[in-house]
Amino acid sequence: MDRLVSAVPDLGQSTNAAAFRAQAKASPALLRLKNMTCIEDLRQAARRRVPKPFFDYVEAGAYSEQTLRANSADLGRITFRQRVLVDVSQRDTGTTILGEKASLPIALAPIGIGGMQWADGEILACRAAQAAGVPYTLATMSICSIEDVAQAVEKPFWFQLYVMKDRGFVRSLVERAAAARCSALVLTVDLQVLGQRHVDVKNGLSVPPSLNARNLLALATKPAWAWRMLTAKRWTFGNLAGHVKGEQGVKELADWVSHQFDPTLNWNDVEWIRSIWPGKLIIKGILDVDDARTASNAGATAIVVSNHGGRQLDGAPSTISVLPKIVEAVGSETEVLFDGGVRSGQDVMRALALGARGCLVGRAYIYGLGAGGEAGVATAIEILRKELSVTMALTGTRSIDEVGERVLN
Numbered sequence: 001m002d003r004l005v006s007a008v009p010d011l012g013q014s015t016n017a018a019a020f021r022a023q024a025k026a027s028p029a030l031l032r033l034k035n036m037t038c039i040e041d042l043r044q045a046a047r048r049r050v051p052k053p054f055f056d057y058v059e060a061g062a063y064s065e066q067t068l069r070a071n072s073a074d075l076g077r078i079t080f081r082q083r084v085l086v087d088v089s090q091r092d093t094g095t096t097i098l099g100e101k102a103s104l105p106i107a108l109a110p111i112g113i114g115g116m117q118w119a120d121g122e123i124l125a126c127r128a129a130q131a132a133g134v135p136y137t138l139a140t141m142s143i144c145s146i147e148d149v150a151q152a153v154e155k156p157f158w159f160q161l162y163v164m165k166d167r168g169f170v171r172s173l174v175e176r177a178a179a180a181r182c183s184a185l186v187l188t189v190d191l192q193v194l195g196q197r198h199v200d201v202k203n204g205l206s207v208p209p210s211l212n213a214r215n216l217l218a219l220a221t222k223p224a225w226a227w228r229m230l231t232a233k234r235w236t237f238g239n240l241a242g243h244v245k246g247e248q249g250v251k252e253l254a255d256w257v258s259h260q261f262d263p264t265l266n267w268n269d270v271e272w273i274r275s276i277w278p279g280k281l282i283i284k285g286i287l288d289v290d291d292a293r294t295a296s297n298a299g300a301t302a303i304v305v306s307n308h309g310g311r312q313l314d315g316a317p318s319t320i321s322v323l324p325k326i327v328e329a330v331g332s333e334t335e336v337l338f339d340g341g342v343r344s345g346q347d348v349m350r351a352l353a354l355g356a357r358g359c360l361v362g363r364a365y366i367y368g369l370g371a372g373g374e375a376g377v378a379t380a381i382e383i384l385r386k387e388l389s390v391t392m393a394l395t396g397t398r399s400i401d402e403v404g405e406r407v408l409n
């Protein structure tokens, strides 16, 4: 099965459609994905290839999923201003994020247990991101560890930090990220207490998967997935090995969070993190103007306007509905990144038009990972690139600098 992945040649700088088509010709893995023309196609393929508990985990939002739905619905209501007779023959989707060049105004969001979607998922996603020229964020709760990923990729990546009760362990994570030359620390502040995702409870989601009859069946019906996992031999949280007692038999994720994550986390701790991480600091999970101001004053290089993809506070507003006022409050001092509901290049354009510097994409790339490993993530990024480029053309926009309210109705 690993043929699918190992057959993928170095994708190079996949920044234009012609180059991607040439690579697809040479690569059976990309060829298999060639009929995937939108993120929804990748989602359907992931549904077929990933065991149900892990696919459900990606899909889920908290409680009634009102906020999850609002993220996409509110983005979809924003319409563009069609402009014609503008020379759009030369278009550039490139930009800078945190001062670094990116071929697209996106970064791959931190996704816990990405390595359960496809064996070695975090390494593969990071490779695809780097080949495409966009930042990748490794989650604290990843299956591949910081060191696993650092050894397997060429360029620096971002590391996402969850603050646990054991501050010695938190410090060691930060030190490991620095030793691995991570280029930014993404401090997630909206998940000290887990918003329940009903389906995970019903599926008995655990890492490693619990071996009851139902779960064994779910794994057995995806033999290609299971074979890759057995070969990769990575089944549990890579960053936590040796640090947390009983880690090999982690129980339900919700139990894990309530035992390990620190609900006392507050702004003084941000000062502490700032003192042990002198590099670029991104605070992720900001949805309120006052919090955005405090984050900016606390020395954040950037913030991510995020409600955790609708997975935490059900009933919170959609991210796109709060973006403009947060940009207005802090946008001149702090880079404002955006996430939640981005499933197309059109969505990226919408967020940029309302002031975001770039978008973190979560599920959109994870569907690609579940659909086809590294080639699937490359395909997801390529789909977003093409959609953004065409949307730029049809709104009479040649560069990311030109994107603003002028492209909206």
Ligand SMILES: Cc1cc2nc3c(=O)[nH]c(=O)nc-3n(C[C@H](O)[C@H](O)[C@H](O)COP(=O)(O)O)c2cc1C
Residues within 6 Å of the ligand: 057, 058, 059, 071, 109, 110, 111, 112, 113, 139, 140, 141, 160, 188, 284, 306, 307, 308, 309, 310, 311, 339, 340, 341, 342, 360, 361, 362, 363, 364
């Ligand atoms: C399956 C899944 C796992 C996630 N795990 C993490 C995580 O470990 N750390 C984190 O900061 N955010 C995590 N998030 C939130 C994402 O980083 C991001 O905020 C969210 O996915 C954006 O919404 P979107 O999926 O609609 O793009 C996760 C999201 C999903 C869907």
Ligand SMILES: CCCCC(=O)C(=O)O
Residues within 6 Å of the ligand: 112, 141, 191, 253, 256, 257, 308, 311
């Ligand atoms: C305990 C893992 C939490 C990962 C996460 O952030 C999410 O599932 O949304």
